[in-house]
Amino acid sequence: MKKQKLRRSGAKIMASLILLLGSLAYIMVLAVINGSIGFICAMSVTIFGAVGVAKALGESIALSYGWIIGLGVGCGVLRGLLRYLEQYSNHFIAFKLLAVLRDKIFGALRTLCPAKLESKQKGSIIAMITSDIETLEVFYAHTISPICIAVLVSTAVFLFVGFISSWYLALVAVVGYFMIGIIVPMISSKRLKESGVRYRAEFASFNAYFLDSIKGIKDIVLNNAGSKREQEVNRRSELLLKETKKMKHNTARAAASTELIVSLFIIATLILGIVLVHFEMLSIGKMIIGVVAVFGSFGPVIAISALPGNLTQTFASGDRVLNLLAEKPVVTEIKNGNNITYENLNVTDLSFSYDGNIQVLNDIQMHAQKGEIIGIVGKSGCGKSTFLKLLLRFWQKDKGEISYNGIDIENINSFSLLDNVTMVSQSTYLFDDTIENNLRIANPNATPEELESACKLASIHDFIMKLPDGYQSQVGALGDNLSAGEKQRIGLARAFLNGAELILLDEPTSNVDSINEGIILKALKEQKSKKSIILVSHRESTMALADRIYKVENGIMEEVKA
């Protein structure tokens, strides 16, 4: 697994994540207050016990025994209530945040789409929506508030013990908090981090190998490679088990050292208390109150010591989510421009490169009129699909002009542009839904007759009617139940349904046999009076349809004889 370097420091990530909370911050504050007071209440139950003992030992205490018992019981009940409120606030935040964060990520994806998402791995986005956000939920609900609670409770106990009992005891307690909450986690975090990283790497690699094996099972069987593959799965499984054991071992060791240090500090406090009483620097009653308060106060710092293993993962997740939220879209939506009804297209001196280095298109000239069928030919990778994407403003042109009806594409409302121009791309995506609903995304209000006539034009109606459920047949996840040619023809039917004046077709017949190609070409020809078409294809038979043909070569586009 490639180690990803964080773009931001841990502190910056934490600060940015807290800022993301926005209006939810007050609930977080409520959770911290409830948690801190709740913990202090829990401690108070034993402290009131100690107060009772101190009173019995002759300490002058203003409260009666009845009050002491009453307050002790009251604190116990209050602890329950506050704990409930703390958990409620934390989980309220956690689930609310999951929704807010997902909304932010989807919002970011919407503005980045489609340009940036072409180059981003779809898998990493799915990982972000699922696991990264879950990790951040842990951060908000179970990381920030324990840290705040530990700081508040430790400060409160320090002051209480200092003022009521002895500043020496208070000082020992602070050293203890510092050791348990900061020093021990810092020492053990390095080892925990290393074994955590190795475990996750092993886990990811095992998963990837296993998934790959399942995906490729047909080829494994065909090549008689089953037993070899199984051996490798077993070997990786053993490795994963070894790393799991090591990680658990390290976690247990860290927890044990924390417990050991807590015990040592408890003993140290007790010895110091006895010494202070011995030298008459402290009454026995006050010593008991102080020592009992310190004994019960390590809970919140122990909770912090369990955090470092999570934090590295949290920072990585936070960094990825923040990167996505900070990413600038290549194109922004135009809302205050002009609306058009397609009449003509003029491209002058158009240049474009994806990365700023390799020039895909160079000073291109091209024009098209309403009712024309324009063909575009050229070798694979020469930039034909790129050109079509620029006509839809999926990417930002570097130089030159693309104008519809004499208006530059940068001044045309995005909605109006997509209303006038549509594209059937080289691969049509089908949703896991019925054929009808897959067609309807192009025009939700289409009548059944319109659906049927679009499918007839795209030469797919007969195929659909042969399916047991006709237009209601499910296409399966990723359109798995359909062949490449069938998918392509559904894409074409969508374009006919869409109602756009100008249709961009990227290899519309590449996966279709010659009979169906003939039918589609005939349909396109018939559409000519109503629609304008820009057609990319390798096939000469398809190009025969074009009124004029442009050829793309070495970034240059020239009109050639039809």
Ligand SMILES: Nc1ncnc2c1ncn2[C@@H]1O[C@H](COP(=O)(O)OP(=O)(O)OP(=O)(O)O)[C@@H](O)[C@H]1O
């Ligand atoms: N999103 C992208 N980011 C960076 N480079 C890209 C991207 N999409 C395409 N390219 C590159 O731009 C060049 C032109 O690609 P394009 O898809 O336009 O070619 P094409 O002419 O449509 O090819 P084909 O006939 O194989 O479909 C190729 O070298 C391709 O690798």
Ligand SMILES: [Mg+2]
């Ligand atoms: Mg292409």
